[in-house]
Amino acid sequence: MSNEYDAIVIGGGHNGLINGAYLARAGLRTLILERRHLVGGAAITEELYPGFQFTTFSYALSLLRPEIVHELELTSHGFMPLQMPTTFCPTDDGDYLLIGEDKDENHHEIARHSKRDADAYDAYNHMMSQVVHAIRPLMDSIPPDITSKDPEERARLAAIGSYLADLPPRVLHDLVRLLTGSAADILEDYFETDIMQGWQASSGIIGSKVGPRSQGSGLVLLYHAFGEHDSVYGAWAFHKGGNGGFTQVLARAAEALGAEIRLESPVERVITSEDRAVGVALEDGTELRAPVVVSALDPRRTFMELVDPRQLPNDLVENVRRLKFQGTSAKVNFALEANPTFPALRGRTDQYRGFINIGPSLDYLERAFDDAKYGWYSSRPYIDSSIQSNIDPEMAPPGKAVMSNFVQYAPYQLRESDWDTEREALGDVVQARLEEVFPGFSDLVLHREVVTPLDIERTVGLTEGNIFAGEFLAPQMFFFRPAPGWNQYRTPIHGYYQCGSGTHPGGCVMGAPGRFASRQILTDLSDA
């Protein structure tokens, strides 16, 4: 094994793998280093109970950029985005809202709750799709450096201004409302029923320490709408074998393109010489050399741990120090004897082929957030559930079920306690809530996995367990992700780059940071 490379990527999560694959594709001798025994970062699948595949952390595929699928030829390595055709939303009174693939059937189903909302649903979707389509070019490109006086950067900035000014006024205004307002403000314009408001608002809180009535939840709502499955905005898919199946595909693609992946190779630090990165030192003392070093870790680790912050400008250090992480999400995953049943559906289980949204109203979500504001997990949490074996039968033995539950809110910092103490108590709260929805649920449980923000931080390395490697707050997005002046994947250390979800555009297994970073690196190399 040689220790000389053209590029070394630190971190074998999805962005590290994508970045390494693109660098290898451009002909660079590329090494991807992963601390753990498997690649994937937070996008892994593990058999935690015999025959049951658990998506311990990340649990669906949505924002992945389609360009990556084509450019890295992922379909020839087993890429398989299975459709999730239903969304099931239990209401508080034992009824439900079941949304599927047929527009008119959905209309009638929503009309059971409110005819007004049934009509509004189409209008709302059209509005969101228009806004997403309008700003897609901005999300799908490297933002200008807003701090730069370089005429080229200034011109790109001006071009964004012109682009926005050319949008239909209504679309621009909706965009501003989403970027600055709360999810509730927007949803209450369209919907009158609790279930429609609650269901839609859940996309405005996922992964973020905001309630649906907090300013800023509109941005989170918009961000999630960037998900697309075969050109349907806001639609999600489930990769065969879970997101671990997806990152295995990425690993195969990267290796096929010539990248080398080393597992169980934790990096201690980036080696620098005269403000240049020249390689990395592993924790076991091994030194590996490369003129390009890319960190796929979050900004806190990229700037404060892998390099000596004293080598960096004060402003950057200050900005990275005050970045908000504050993870508030947990996972509680189950191996089940069978599909749980919902009384009003009288034994049907084919409605569980997508997400099960346990968040029946804005008030429910806001109250769940109230607990978190004061340092505790929700007594009645929001749960984004998915019985993945109904989508990919190989996730569980025949007839049995594996269920992923994304849980909010579970703040990283607990008041007068800690997650090692509260882990199973959180699991009990979630299980009790599921028992309410699916009577007899607990009798089906074969195995339970509770993943707290602390576990996410410990296992995956995401600071404070934030699933986006930095919150989706306006001052941490676009020009400012992760910090003003450093949003173009470079760092103040020459040859040292960043490509994790803490960079533009952000998380959600989008892959764009890894792709854009490779483009920046290759441009810099060709300019040098």
Add this chain to the structure above:
Amino acid sequence: MIRHTPFHPRTSEANQTGLWSHWSGYLAADRYQMADKFEYFAIRNSAGVFDTSPLYKYRFTGRDAERYLAGVLTRDIRKCRPGQAQYTVWCDDEGWVLEDGVVLRLSGDEFLLTAARPNLAYFSDLAAGYSVSVDDVSEEYGALAVQGPVSREVLAELAPEIGSLGFFRLGPAKIGKIPVTVSRTGYTGDLGYEIWVDADRAVEVWDRLFEVAQPRGVIPVGQTALLIARIEAGLVLIDVDFHSARYAWNDDQRVTPIELGMGWMLRRLDEDDRAFIGRRAIEREIEEKSSRWKTVGVVVDWQDWARTHNDRGLITPKDHTPQHGSMMLYDGDLAQVGYVPSFVFSPLLQRHIGIARVRPDHAAGGTRLGLEVNIDHRYAVVDSEVSPLPFFDPERKTA
């Protein structure tokens, strides 16, 4: 009156959409649930069960059955031993394709042939002087295709003898106590089987099959799902990719086996001493290199597809609903060099693909062609590339 297949008591329960097509006079489910893409993925990720009963089925029995079929069918049936199946075409005496189908050789002197159209008179008229009896047994059987990666383990659990069945092999089996014939054939290009059962026992087979299959996520699939899979598999469809020469009005509507991509059936023609219908015309076509077309795949350039739609303010369409028609193909000078009768966005390959017929000098893999599409009532030409068929050919299909 529209007819019901032997599985109708079950397919009608399973069809939640109320959407049926008429197929050879029978009701055939378009899709059983609102999400036909979910059904499609069952074929590629677990298994889908498709009711193929409406196909016409002919039984040929008798001492001369082999000799008779050797003269009627284009592909050499003598190479198909008892217990084997063969995909074949049959032609008229000018070498134009009449139809395609699958022959199951049940024994030395018993064959079962599937066909898309009625053929009893045609086959019977040709039987004069042969010791062969030709029977239309279309209504005697129910047929279920079980297609997808878990099909083998599901069927082997029902009848272990199926587990060892090779590609295009067949044999008797028992599902529950019901005698069936199982062939390792299908129309999806995947690992898959077809179960042939007496019509009056069909429902029992369905029930027993789903007892084992349902917990593995196997579901009934409708025509849309099947037709996506068959384009990926490069399998042609009558009345879409070709027309029967029997009912054609001109040669534009006719196609030879070689033009249809079946040249491989005729590769050893020099070692084949059969006098089969159309042979002389086919030999002439080979000798004179007079084929007008080649059947190939086309793959649309994803960037150009996105750009063309984006320029018109549209979200890039990725519609998995198969399009059957005649999209034009152009060379660099916008001269028409072919057409695409079958087109779809493949959910698995994530590409727009089509089965195309192009002029032989434009058929080499990698040839760039322009595909004409209609966007908001205006024509646009998007880049595409000739690709070999099939688009999707997993190892498990033949393993």
